[in-house]
Amino acid sequence: MNFPAIRAIYKYEMARFFRTLMESLLSPVISTSLYFVVFGAAIGSRISEVEGVAYGAFIVPGLIMLSVMTQAISNASFGIYFPKFIDTIFEILSAPINFFEIVIGYVGAAATKALLIGLVILATAHFFVDIEIQHPVAMLTFLVLTCLSFSLFGFIIGIWAENFQQLQLIPLLVITPLVFLGGSFYSISMLPPVWQTISLFNPIVYLMSGFRWSFFGQADVSVGLSLLAIALFTAICLGVIWWIFKTGYRIKS
Amino acid sequence: MPPIVKVENLQKTYDGGFEALKGVSLEIEEGEIIALLGPNGAGKTTLISALCGITGPTGGRAEVGGHDIITSYRKAREMIGLVPQEVALEPFEKVINTVKFSRGLFGKQRDDALIERVLRQLSLWDKRNSRIRELSGGMKRRVLIAKALCHEPRVLFLDEPTAGVDVELRRDMWQIVDGLRREGVTIILTTHYIEEAEAIADRIAVINKGEILLVEDKAALMTRMGRKTLRIDLRDPVDKVPDALAEYDLDLSDDGHSLSYHYDTRGEGTGITRLLQALSAEGLSLRDIQTTQSSLEEIFVSMIQESAA
Ligand SMILES: Nc1ncnc2c1ncn2[C@@H]1O[C@H](COP(=O)(O)OP(=O)(O)OP(=O)(O)O)[C@@H](O)[C@H]1O
Ligand SMILES: [Mg+2]
Numbered sequence: 001m002n003f004p005a006i007r008a009i010y011k012y013e014m015a016r017f018f019r020t021l022m023e024s025l026l027s028p029v030i031s032t033s034l035y036f037v038v039f040g041a042a043i044g045s046r047i048s049e050v051e052g053v054a055y056g057a058f059i060v061p062g063l064i065m066l067s068v069m070t071q072a073i074s075n076a077s078f079g080i081y082f083p084k085f086i087d088t089i090f091e092i093l094s095a096p097i098n099f100f101e102i103v104i105g106y107v108g109a110a111a112t113k114a115l116l117i118g119l120v121i122l123a124t125a126h127f128f129v130d131i132e133i134q135h136p137v138a139m140l141t142f143l144v145l146t147c148l149s150f151s152l153f154g155f156i157i158g159i160w161a162e163n164f165q166q167l168q169l170i171p172l173l174v175i176t177p178l179v180f181l182g183g184s185f186y187s188i189s190m191l192p193p194v195w196q197t198i199s200l201f202n203p204i205v206y207l208m209s210g211f212r213w214s215f216f217g218q219a220d221v222s223v224g225l226s227l228l229a230i231a232l233f234t235a236i237c238l239g240v241i242w243w244i245f246k247t248g249y250r251i252k253s
Numbered sequence: 254m255p256p257i258v259k260v261e262n263l264q265k266t267y268d269g270g271f272e273a274l275k276g277v278s279l280e281i282e283e284g285e286i287i288a289l290l291g292p293n294g295a296g297k298t299t300l301i302s303a304l305c306g307i308t309g310p311t312g313g314r315a316e317v318g319g320h321d322i323i324t325s326y327r328k329a330r331e332m333i334g335l336v337p338q339e340v341a342l343e344p345f346e347k348v349i350n351t352v353k354f355s356r357g358l359f360g361k362q363r364d365d366a367l368i369e370r371v372l373r374q375l376s377l378w379d380k381r382n383s384r385i386r387e388l389s390g391g392m393k394r395r396v397l398i399a400k401a402l403c404h405e406p407r408v409l410f411l412d413e414p415t416a417g418v419d420v421e422l423r424r425d426m427w428q429i430v431d432g433l434r435r436e437g438v439t440i441i442l443t444t445h446y447i448e449e450a451e452a453i454a455d456r457i458a459v460i461n462k463g464e465i466l467l468v469e470d471k472a473a474l475m476t477r478m479g480r481k482t483l484r485i486d487l488r489d490p491v492d493k494v495p496d497a498l499a500e501y502d503l504d505l506s507d508d509g510h511s512l513s514y515h516y517d518t519r520g521e522g523t524g525i526t527r528l529l530q531a532l533s534a535e536g537l538s539l540r541d542i543q544t545t546q547s548s549l550e551e552i553f554v555s556m557i558q559e560s561a562a
Contacts, residue, residue: 002327008357015350087341091400094305095358096330252309253267 005097009105013079017113024113025120028067032121035063036128039185050187053216056129061212062184063125065204068118068143069150069179073171076110076154081161089251099245103155103238110151111144118143131215138223139214145230146207152237159241159250178204183212188220203229256280257318257408257439258304264312265299265463273299275463276313281441283407286434287468288450289443290553291460297443298338300460301410305335317408331360334406338413338443340393344386348377351385352399359404371402374429391418398429409433411442415449427453447550459553461560474552476518483514483525485532486541495535501528 017024040056047055083089092102125131133139161167182204188196199205200221210226213219219226244251258281265274273296281287289297302308304315306326315322320329342351352368372378375395380388385396394414401409411430415423430440430453444450450457451471458468467474490509501524504513516523532539 002360004357004360004362008354011357012346012350012354016345019345083343086343087339088343090302090305090307090335090337090341091355091358093307094330094333094335096327096360097358098327248309252307 002097002101005095006101006105006108009092009102010109013106013109014112016079017075017109025117028071028117028121029124032063032067032124033128035059036125040128050190051216051218053218054129057131058212058216059185060122060125060129060131061215062179062208064118064121064143065146065208065211066176066179066184067121068114068146069175069204070171071117072110072114072147072150073154073157073175074167075113076107076151077158077161077167079106079110080155080158081167084159084251093252099242102245103152103241107148107151107155110154111147114147114151115144118147133215134217135214139211142207142211142214142226142230145227145234146211149230149234149237152234152241156237156240156244159244162250178202179208183208183220187218203233206230254283255319257283258441259316260300260304260313261315262313263300263303263310263315265296265303265308266311273463274303274310277460277463277465278313279458279465279468281408281439283439284434284437285455286430286440286442286453287456287458288454288471289441289458289460290445290447290450291443292557295460296463297460298412299463301335301412301441301443305333305410306330332407334401334404334409336397336401336409336411336414338416340390340397342385342393342396344384346385347382348372348385348388348396348399349381351396352403355400356403361404367405368403371399374402374432375399375425391422394418395422395425398426402429402433406438408439408441411440413443413445415444415446423449447553459556461557466556466560475546480515480517480547481523482545482547483516483528484543484545485512485514485539486510487512488538488540491537495537497535498528498531501531 036056036059039059044055044059049055050058083092157167157170161169181199182202183199184204188199188205188209191199206221206226206229209220210223210230213223213226243249258279260277260279262276262278263274264272264276266272277296277300289300291297299308303310304317304322306322310323317329318332320326320332322329346354349368349372352372353363356364356368369378372381375398377392377395377399380392385393388396394417398411398414415426418426427449430442433440442450442454454471456468457471457474459466486507487510491505492509494503494505494512498512501514504515505511506513514525514528516525
């Protein structure tokens with residue numbers, strides 16, 4: 001293993017994050033606060049409770065997931081897209097490193113950023129609602145796994161994208177709808193039966209369910225299934241990345 | 254000693270079907286400086302990119318330091334430093350950080366003293382905390398060189414390192430190359446400045462349309478191909494070359510004030526003695542004579558033209 005290289009990439013990426021620390025943290029904090037005002041206060045006052053949990057608290061896991069997923073994807077995709085865009089990728093390609101080390105460096109940094117943002121949002125949520133986390137270790141595990149798997153996914157998007165529009169496309173077109181339809185702000189059991197079945201094809205339902213269970217002890221699907229879903233998603237992403245480096249897809253001419 | 258870089262029938266066909274390298278073979282000895290000359294689009298950058306892992310060759314093989322560039326890419330690449338043709342740097346990063354990044358990327362432990370030495374050598378030490386975008390074009394090029402040198406390569410590829418830089422940097426470059434040569438670093442350099450190749454290279458390779466036309470010792474190349482010209486200034490001008498001198502194929506110039514005689518140093522005899530005797534037999538009195546040797550540039554241009562014909 002070329003540890004100095006992993007460290008170099010990780011430090012370099014984190015430095016970019018800290019250079020723009022305010023912007024990096026401010027926008028998720030502000031948008032989360034807005035969600036609390038709209039969903040928690042305005043709508044929540046009419047819904048009051050979902051499955052015995054105050055609606056304001058019920059949406060916290062969903063809000064964290066929404067931010068963490070979008071941040072993980074955008075950080076990781078930008079992290080690898082940018083060197084491609086400004087041609088500094090030549091250095092990565094000519095270095096004595098393998099794909100696994102490159103991925104650990106870039107994805108590790110992107111996941112760290114997403115995790116930090118997730119934790120900041122959790123802290124912000126504390127200002128608005130009372131939340132008690134029933135399974136803190138499981139909560140952190142789900143959070144870390146989500147950060148990692150979505151950073152891997154973002155890495156793939158960054159390599160695939162040939163312009164900035166494409167970089168935005170997948171998060172906007174795929175992730176945001178899946179998150180909204182994935183039970184972030186409601187329980188799947190509140191849907192009509194047909195939609196419940198359809199929802200089971202949405203991978204984010206499994207993540208959301210497991211993550212919410214770690215907060216409130218209730219889940220739409222079993223926790224084991226949730227873990228399996230994340231593991232599967234991670235494995236698929238790793239497989240795709242392995243193929244990308246093997247073939248040089250969109251990174252080597 | 255085995256060659257430090259060994260290229261065997263290396264081929265590269267780009268995705269569009271363009272054949273940029275048509276089976277290039279080349280051996281480079283440790284410690285030598287070889288200049289790769291060729292017109293735009295000859296395949297110089299493609300060859301370097303293939304050896305460095307930036308582009309995948311589509312045929313043939315290559316070794317660096319005895320390590321296959323594909324199967325033992327780690328060992329091979331650890332030995333290689335690359336200064337690319339195009340300036341590509343992250344604009345918002347600090348000079349020192351981007352240099353440290355390169356060192357780490359090549360698996361080397363942190364060494365602040367070495368980084369300082371490299372930056373000082375390139376007159377970048379005062380700029381170490383500047384962001385890349387605050388630097389001038391020439392300074393950016395220096396940063397690229399610093400990035401390549403900071404991981405102590407044994408084989409250094411310089412892809413047109415002096416294109417568009419001022420005289421001072423070019424001189425610095427040559428000095429650095431000279432220092433590296435003394436340390437035993439092997440250098441492969443591409444350039445369009447023939448005088449540069451003439452000044453610093455030990456060997457010259459000429460590449461055109463993806464094929465190596467020749468690889469030869471610089472001095473040998475110049476004497477082998479070197480045609481000399483003897484210019485004879487006459488005291489009194491002549492209207493035409495006297496018939497008696499026809500066999501020498503002289504050029505008349507300068508309003509009949511001078512005659513030029515082209516000869517080949519390879520030949521048995523140069524014919525100079527006979528020519529001078531013939532001149533005095535014709536009663537021409539000489540004011541001055543001088544010889545000039547054709548430069549690499551002339552050799553190079555005539556070779557490209559020959560291969561095109
Ligand atoms: N990524 C690519 N895809 C397709 N063709 C390419 C690519 N890169 C280079 N080529 C072609 O390959 C040929 C060789 O290019 P290369 O960059 O190796 O030339 P060069 O000798 O370095 O020229 P120069 O002196 O201009 O730098 C050119 O015809 C070029 O158009
Ligand atoms: Mg080139």
